Amino acid sequence: MIVGNDPTxxxxxxxxxxxxxxxxxxxxxxxQRGFGGDVALVGDEALLPYDRPPLSKxxxxxxxxxxxxxxxxxxxxxxQQIDLTLGDAxxxxxxxxxxxxxxxxxxxxxxxxxxxxGAAPIALPGAPPLDGVHTLRTAADAEAIRERLATARNVxxxxxxxxxxxxxxxxxxxxCTVTILEALGAPMERVIGTTVAELCAxxxxxxxxxxxxxxxxxxxxxxxxxxxxALDDGTNLDADLVIIGIGVRPSVGWLSNSGLAIADGVLCDxxxxxxxxxxxxxxxxxxxxxxxxxxxxxxxxxxxxxQGQSAARALLGEPEPYGPVPYVWSDQYxxxxxxxxxxxxxxxxxxxxxxxxxxxxxxxxxxAGRLVGALAMNRSRPLRAARSLLADGVSFADATxxxxxxxxxxxxxxxxxxxVQ
Ligand code: FAD
Ligand code: NAP
Numbered sequence: 001m002i003v004g005n006d007p008t009x010x011x012x013x014x015x016x017x018x019x020x021x022x023x024x025x026x027x028x029x030x031x032q033r034g035f036g037g038d039v040a041l042v043g044d045e046a047l048l049p050y051d052r053p054p055l056s057k058x059x060x061x062x063x064x065x066x067x068x069x070x071x072x073x074x075x076x077x078x079x080q081q082i083d084l085t086l087g088d089a090x091x092x093x094x095x096x097x098x099x100x101x102x103x104x105x106x107x108x109x110x111x112x113x114x115x116x117x118g119a120a121p122i123a124l125p126g127a128p129p130l131d132g133v134h135t136l137r138t139a140a141d142a143e144a145i146r147e148r149l150a151t152a153r154n155v156x157x158x159x160x161x162x163x164x165x166x167x168x169x170x171x172x173x174x175x176c177t178v179t180i181l182e183a184l185g186a187p188m189e190r191v192i193g194t195t196v197a198e199l200c201a202x203x204x205x206x207x208x209x210x211x212x213x214x215x216x217x218x219x220x221x222x223x224x225x226x227x228x229x230a231l232d233d234g235t236n237l238d239a240d241l242v243i244i245g246i247g248v249r250p251s252v253g254w255l256s257n258s259g260l261a262i263a264d265g266v267l268c269d270x271x272x273x274x275x276x277x278x279x280x281x282x283x284x285x286x287x288x289x290x291x292x293x294x295x296x297x298x299x300x301x302x303x304x305x306x307q308g309q310s311a312a313r314a315l316l317g318e319p320e321p322y323g324p325v326p327y328v329w330s331d332q333y334x335x336x337x338x339x340x341x342x343x344x345x346x347x348x349x350x351x352x353x354x355x356x357x358x359x360x361x362x363x364x365x366x367x368a369g370r371l372v373g374a375l376a377m378n379r380s381r382p383l384r385a386a387r388s389l390l391a392d393g394v395s396f397a398d399a400t401x402x403x404x405x406x407x408x409x410x411x412x413x414x415x416x417x418x419x420v421q
Pocket of ligand 2: 162164181184215248
C-alpha cells in the first residue's frame, strides 16, 4: 500500500533503467520517501533482480540457487506498485522528448529517470568465441560455469582481480587444477598493495592454486572448444575451462546519442544528478563528484545500494552530497577480506592489529601523511573504527595511534557472533 504523494509536486512518473542492486535501491527509496507516482523498473535480464556477490561464491560452489538470492521477493514489486519490465533492454534515451526506447520497440515515457545499468565484463582482446571460455557477471554466467566446473580438469583464470581470486577459491574445492594468470604482480596487488597481495597469493597456493604473475595471454587454442592457453613466455597451459576476469566497463552504449556527458561512466555532480534535469545515475555505471575523493566510479555492492538511495532522493528534490567511505568485502576460502577507503595509491602501510602469519589482521594505508584506507582479514570489528577515522579525515599518524589506544584494542577483542571478529 503506497501512502503519501510525490513530495516534489513535480515528478509523477519515474523510470528506473537497470534491474539490479542500484535500480531496486532507488525504487525502494522512492516509495519509502512517500513518492506516490508511477515507478517503472526496466531490466534486460529476464530474471527478477538478484544479488551478484553469491555468483562467484555460494552459487558457483553449488551451495545456493540463484532463485535463493533474489533482492526482493516477487510479491514485493506488487506491494510497492513497481511496474516491472524484464528481458527488454533500453536502446536509446531521448532527453528532450522524455522517453526511453526499448529493444522491443516500445517507448517508455518518464518525468524522472534513474540510470542504473551497471557494468559489463571486458572480453579478452582478440580471443575467439570458444566453448569453455566464460566471463562472470550474470546468473546465467554462474550457472554455465558451475556446470562446466563439475567436469573440468584444468581451469585457467585470466586476471587476478576480485573475480579471479573468488572464482579460484571456489574452484579449488573441485577435482581439477586451478591456475590464476595475472598480467602484473600478485592478485589484487594494484588495489591492496604488495604486502597483502603476496599474502593472498600464498593463501591461494596453500589451497593448491597455481598463481602465475607477469603472465600475458597471447592466444587461446582450440577448434570449437578451448584446449590450451598460450603465454608470452612460450608456455602452453592445458585448459578446458577458462574464466576471464580482467575488469568491467560501464554499460552506457544505450546513452551514446542522448547528449548526456559520459567518460568512463555517466558523469554526475556530487548529488548523483546528470547535467539533464530529472535524470540521475547510480551504482557501477555512475561517475560522480565525491565531496572528498573527487571524480570516482565505484564497482562495489554497498555503493550501488546507497547511491541508488541517494539518487532517488535527488530526484525527489532532496539532493545531498553523496560522500561515502568506500567499502568492499571479498570472501576467499575461510578468509573475509574487507577494505574501507582507497588503499590503491598508498605510500605507506602499517599493521595495527593481529598478525600476517595468522592471516588475521588489520592494516592501515596512508598517502601524503593522511589515512586513505584500511584492510582487514577476518577482523571485522576493528575495521569499523578505521572507517570512522577515514570519515573524520585523520592523519596516518593519528590513526595509527588511535589503533594502539586501549579503546580500539578492547573493542576489537570482543568476539563476533560467527567467530569473525
Ligand atoms: P549491475 O549489478 O551491473 O546491474 C545493472 C543491471 O542493468 C543488470 O541487470 C544489467 O543487465 C542491466 N542493464 C544493463 N544495460 C541495460 C540496458 N541497456 N537496458 C536495461 N537493462 C540494462 N561487490 C562487493 O562489494 N562484494 C562482493 O563480494 C562482490 N561480489 C561480486 C561477485 C560477482 C560475481 C560480481 C559480478 C560482482 C560482485 N560485486 C561485489 C560487485 C557488485 O555486485 C556490483 O557493484 C553491483 O552489482 C553493482 O550494482 P548495479 O545495480 O550498479 O549494477
Ligand atoms: P577487477 O577487480 O577490476 O580486476 C581485473 C584484474 O585483471 C586486475 O588484477 C587487472 O590487473 C587484471 N588484468 C587486466 N587485464 C588483464 C589481462 N589482459 N591479462 C591478465 N590480467 C589482466 O575486475 P574483475 O575481477 O574482472 O571483476 C569484475 C567486477 O566485478 C569488478 O567491478 C569487481 O569489483 C566486481 N567484483 C567484485 C567482487 C568483490 O567486491 N568481492 C567480487 C567479484 C567481482 P591490473 O589491476 O594490474 O590492471
